Amino acid sequence: MESANKREQQKAETRQAILDAAIESFALLGFDGTNFREITQRCGADRPLILYHFKNKENLWKAAVELVEQRFTRQFEDNYQPDAQALTDDRTRIAYLMSSFIDALIAVPAYGQILLREGSSEGPRMEWLARHFVPGAALNITLDNPEVVRRVQKTVLRDILASVMVSFVALGPLMDRSLALVTGKNAAGIHPLNHSNKQAFIDYLLAMVFSSPGDAEPSDKT
Numbered sequence: 424m425e426s427a428n429k430r431e432q433q434k435a436e437t438r439q440a441i442l443d444a445a446i447e448s449f450a451l452l453g454f455d456g457t458n459f460r461e462i463t464q465r466c467g468a469d470r471p472l473i474l475y476h477f478k479n480k481e482n483l484w485k486a487a488v489e490l491v492e493q494r495f496t497r498q499f500e501d502n503y504q505p506d507a508q509a510l511t512d513d514r515t516r517i518a519y520l521m522s523s524f525i526d527a528l529i530a531v532p533a534y535g536q537i538l539l540r541e542g543s544s545e546g547p548r549m550e551w552l553a554r555h556f557v558p559g560a561a562l563n564i565t566l567d568n569p570e571v572v573r574r575v576q577k578t579v580l581r582d583i584l585a586s587v588m589v590s591f592v593a594l595g596p597l598m599d600r601s602l603a604l605v606t607g608k609n610a611a612g613i614h615p616l617n618h619s620n621k622q623a624f625i626d627y628l629l630a631m632v633f634s635s636p637g638d639a640e641p642s643d644k645t
Contacts, residue, residue, distance in 0.1 A: 438476045440466040445487040450533035453540035454484055454548060484548065488537055489555075495534040496558045499527035503560055513566045517575065517632060520564050521588065521625050528592040529616060535593035557585075575632060584628055591624065592616070 444465035448457040459470040459480070477483040503523035510516045528535050538556060541548045566572045574580050591598060595614030602611035612620040 437468060437472065441468050441473055441476055441483070442487055442490055444468075445483050446491055446533050449484060449487055450491075450536035450540070454480075485551065488552070491531065491533045491537060492556055495527055495531040498530045499523060499558045500560055502526050505564075513568050513571050514629060514633065516564060516566060517571075518625050518629060520561065521584075521628055522621070524561060525588055525592060525616070525621060525625075528589065532593065535589040538589050539593050571632065580631065584631065587628065 441462065444462045445457070447465055448461045452461065457480075459473055462473060462483075463469055473483065477486060503520065505516065505519060508519055510519055534556070538552060542552055543549075562576065564575075566575075575584070591613075595616065599611045599613035602613060603609060616624075
């Protein structure tokens with residue numbers, strides 16, 4: 424019995440090692456750029472062993488991204504505790520949601536990386552991500568203003584905000600280097616994201632939420 428339990432434990436550990444290696448590969452290289460050789464190099468399991476656990480590459484991808492989604496959702500829900508906060512208006516509620524979402528993206532970088540790589544083209548993987556890769560709590564925020572509710576939940580603004588946060592964090596190293604070059608600094612504080620720049624980023628996003636689409640348009644008056 425002890426021997427059987429040990430075998431099951433080893434089997435589970437091998438499966439987890441394959442999944443962790445697959446997550447790294449899919450996040451960095453995408454589905455098309457990942458092959459079994461790449462995964463073997465990361466975890467040591469050869470192709471027959473990988474196929475024994477997951478049957479094919481598509482099943483491995485789905486198992487890997489499901490695990491990433493679970494890790495991200497758990498991290499977001501740990502961060503996002505609105506009932507324990509003094510959130511007195513819609514602005515502070517949305518700011519807190521954004522902050523929690525950004526912190527989860529930083530803690531689970533594979534989430535944003537996979538979204539960027541597989542969400543840019545039509546196909547079954549993009550469709551799967553669209554249906555599964557959004558934490559329910561992020562969509563069920565309670566707000567007072569019905570118009571704000573409509574804008575952040577039922578218009579394109581919802582997806583603009585989400586895509587900007589994902590891209591900003593996932594492309595953090597590039598964003599940091601780009602701004603550092605423009606400002607003549609060694610580092611811009613975007614990667615890793617420091618507190619002041621995170622707050623500034625959230626303030627820009629809030630301006631999108633609480634302004635009308637035409638507010639920034641130049642006047643025709645002379």
